[in-house]
Amino acid sequence: EVQLVESGGGLVQPGGSLRLSCAASGFTLSSYSMNWVRQAPGKGLEWVSYISSSSSTIYYADSVKGRFTISRDNAKNSLYLQMNSLRAEDTAVYYCARDYSNSWYVNVDYWGQGTLVTVSS
Amino acid sequence: QTVVTQEPSLTVSPGGTVTLTCASSTGAVTSGYYPNWFQQKPGQAPRALIYSASNKHSWTPARFSGSLLGGKAALTLSGVQPDDEAEYYCLLYYGGARVFGGGTKLTVL
Numbered sequence: 203e204v205q206l207v208e209s210g211g212g213l214v215q216p217g218g219s220l221r222l223s224c225a226a227s228g229f230t231l232s233s234y235s236m237n238w239v240r241q242a243p244g245k246g247l248e249w250v251s252y253i254s255s256s257s258s259t260i261y262y263a264d265s266v267k268g269r270f271t272i273s274r275d276n277a278k279n280s281l282y283l284q285m286n287s288l289r290a291e292d293t294a295v296y297y298c299a300r301d302y303s304n305s306w307y308v309n310v311d312y313w314g315q316g317t318l319v320t321v322s323s
Numbered sequence: 324q325t326v327v328t329q330e331p332s333l334t335v336s337p338g339g340t341v342t343l344t345c346a347s348s349t350g351a352v353t354s355g356y357y358p359n360w361f362q363q364k365p366g367q368a369p370r371a372l373i374y375s376a377s378n379k380h381s382w383t384p385a386r387f388s389g390s391l392l393g394g395k396a397a398l399t400l401s402g403v404q405p406d407d408e409a410e411y412y413c414l415l416y417y418g419g420a421r422v423f424g425g426g427t428k429l430t431v432l
Contacts, residue, residue, distance in 0.1 A: 237421065239369075247361070247369065247412050249421040261419045264324075297368060307375035308357035308416045313368045 204228040204312045206298050211317030218288050218321070224281040224298030224314055232256075232276035235301040237310060238283050240294035240319075248294070251283065252301065266292075288321045295319075325349060327415050329424035334432050335403045343427045344395040345413030351394035352415065358396035359414040360389055362407075363426075369412065373398060405431050 210222040224236070238250040251272040252261040260272055271284040281298050295316040302309045326348040335341040345358060352358060360373040371380055373389035376396060386402045396413055408431040413424040 239423075246410075246426040247363075247414075247423040249414070249423055252419065252421065259419070261421075263420065299369075303357075303416075307378065308359065308421075309371075309374040309378070310359050310361075310414060310421075311371045311374070311380060313370070315368050 204300070206300065206312055206314035208296060208298055208314045208317035211296065211319045213320045213322065214288055215323050216289060216321055219284070219286045220288065220319060222283040222285065222296055222317060222319070224283075226279045226281065226300075229300075231274070231279045231281075235303055236272075236274065236281045237299045237301050238270075238272060238281075239297045239299055239313075240292075241297070241316075242291070242294040245294075250296070253281070285319070288319075290321050293319060293321050325417060325420075325422050327413065327422050327424040329411075329413060329427045331425070332428045332430065334430045335400070337403060337405055337431055339403050340399065340401045341403060341429065342392070343398045343400075343411055343413075343429070344392065345397070345415065345424050346395045347415055349417075352391060352396045354391065355416075356396070357416040358389065358391075360387075360396075360398045361412045361414065363410045363412065372411075400429075403431055407431055 205227045207225045253272045269287045273282045297316045300312040328346045357375045361369040363369040377389040
């Protein structure tokens with residue numbers, strides 16, 4: 203059974219840092235790209251970042267570029283999101299989502315349950 | 324700033340048919356945008372329904388179908404059930420980056 207479990211969320215002050223983790227099981231992480239997606243309270247989904255299976259290709263939304271860093275450790279079956287210079291508008295539930303992309307399709311299929319990040323003083 | 328637009332809300336009667344659409348500010352949505360569709364109910368994580376415009380996942384009910392329609396991506400629900408009441412999001416691919424639509428709140432009434 204494919205499972206994605208996020209952790210590392212919590213309360214942080216503006217300007218602070220936080221590192222999110224996503225533990226993958228039930229599939230071979232090294233065969234898949236991954237995404238981070240967030241959802242502010244009462245708002246819609248916002249794509250945050252993408253990392254290819256080998257970490258060779260990385261993309262960020264403009265809203266987090268230069269502040270967030272996505273990474274992965276396939277040997278540890280884990281995905282990470284390092285978040286620096288946090289702002290109140292970064293407050294959201296953060297989801298990791300599996301992504302299988304090639305020349306013929308983009309398939310975002312499995313999602314974790316999310317971890318809440320609250321940026322407040 | 325790329326914007327993906329969905330109907331904010333739609334209402335459908337049980338047993339009816341409804342089509343949700345997904346438009347891009349960059350122009351017509353084609354297969355190269357690889358539209359994905361997701362369903363989200365309150366307090367739950369999103370659940371994938373459709374990928375690359377029209378492909379269903381193994382768990383996607385047969386009453387859901389995806390297509391490209393009039394320059395937009397479309398999600399059609401046929402024989403709507405009360406359990407289909409939810410928020411629906413599309414996701415488009417922009418050469419690497421992905422962008423979600425604002426979501427459509429579907430009410431079954």
